[in-house]
Amino acid sequence: MNEEERVEEKREERVLVVPGESIVSGEDYLPGDWTKREGKDIVSNRYGLAEKSGRLVKIIPLSGIYMPRAGNVVIGTVTDVTFNGWIMDINAPYSGFLPLSETPRFINKEEIQSFIDIGEIVVAKVDAVKGKGVDLTIKIRGLGKKEDGMLVKVNHSKVPRIIGREGSMINLIKQETGCDIIVGQNGLVWIKGNSVDEELFAKKSIEEITRRSFVAGLTEQMEKWFKENKGK
Amino acid sequence: MSKYTKRFDGRKFDETRKIKIELDIIPNADGSALFAFGDTIAMAAVYGPKQLHPQHMQNPSKGILRVKYDMMSFSVTERKKPGPNRRGMEISKVSEWALADIVDLDSFPNTVVDVHIMIPQANASTRVAGLNAAVLALARAGVPMKEMAAAVSIGKMDKTLVVDVIKEEEDYEEGEGATDIAFCFGSRSKKVLLTQLDGKISPAELKEAMKLGEQACSKIYEMLKDALKKGVEK
DSSP: OOOHHHHHHHHHOEEEEEEEOOEEEEEEEETTEEEETTEEEEESSSSSEEEEETTEEEESSSSSSOOOOTOOEEEEEEEEEEEEEEEEEEEESOOEEEEGGGSSSSOOGGGGHHHHHHEEEEEEEEEEEEESSSEOOSSSTTEEESSSEEEEEGGGGGGGHHHOGGHHHHHHHHHHHHOOEEETTTTTTEEEEESSHHHHHHHHHHHHHOOOTTTTHHHHHHHHHHHTTTTT | OOOOOTTSSOOOOOOOOOOEEEEOTTTSSSEEEEEEEETTTEEEEEEEEEOOOOGGGGSSSSSSSEEEEEOOTTTTSOOOOOOOOHHHHHHHHHHHHHHTTTGGGGGSSEEEEEEEEEEEEEEOOHHHHHHHHHHHHHHHTOBBSOOOEEEEEEETTTTTTEOOHHHHHHHSTTTEEEEEOOOOOOTTTTOOOEEEEOOOOOOHHHHEEEEEEEHHHHHHHHHHHHHHHHHHOO
């Protein structure tokens, strides 16, 4: 297969499939995310868009709740403080645990509650996903407690659209609104601007993106949207 | 053969009532759908997978499915006392078993998926309408599933087999009387996920009823599939 053909194949249109529908038939393909091989066919395991990239066939889910994966940056709220860490709600079916040892500096047992308290917002990275819970870390720069700003909740399947290809969309929003924005893979977006109006404008733009997430070339359209709506 | 050529409401013997499908009727649910066979309407809402409490009910090897079926008090002519009753609990349980066979429970251990089926208007065949609505809602909620399913009721009035029973046919009294069978088939495996029989039927006739049911279910499945595929092109 030469390069041109390969590019052609990658551009193959995504098709919407329902669970139990066979996507492709034949031994040439490999089952990827949310697909399964049943005899000759590759069968979808979930409602979503089927995508063929090379030999790999996978499903991009359109809906559903967030399932944590190691390496994801998520935004959560602290629901409980224990003697050795914090329990957080990360908008997933499993609760997240942030151990005391995963903080950027040494925390004394006495100051654990004053470092992060119940109800506070924390940006954390998923360290590992275990059977019954998710381990988090804030050791990396940029992560940690967020004292102000606002939280916007979106469907987690829209997160890739908010970020855009190589961050093009999120950079556009940051540039146009002047806000500092962190997008959690779990569908929570933290916005911090110089004024509430700026934050609300950023929120509005994010809601616009989630509403029009099926449009092709959304970044260009959003550039236009910003021109039309700025200063209103 | 029957002395009739048509049914009470003018349908052919193997014809279902007009099917109506709507998606995302409940904004707060993770997935929801409405499915109607004529004036039998079923609504389903799916929540989860979510954390299961009490914790001792959690299963570390697979997820749990909970189905609740209920008829609204105004859904039938004689007011139905709201809340669980013998019939409602039974239908909840058999629907749960049927759906547990198609939902891929292994992919979300320690969690639960809640399915609520409500019947706002009933004219027989409510459990099969409820199952169809639940399958749509589950798919829409993005719950991992091995396959889809479709359900239909088959009736026998005297010696005639009919598809998608209405109340008048359920209460048919002439000749051998009425028999009412509920069927649910998997879309891919064609497995029987649910059968319930009320009345009398000979083995030969039951086989024929099953064949009719399978045909009707594959038609309904196509409609469910189309509805899901259309639901997103906006």
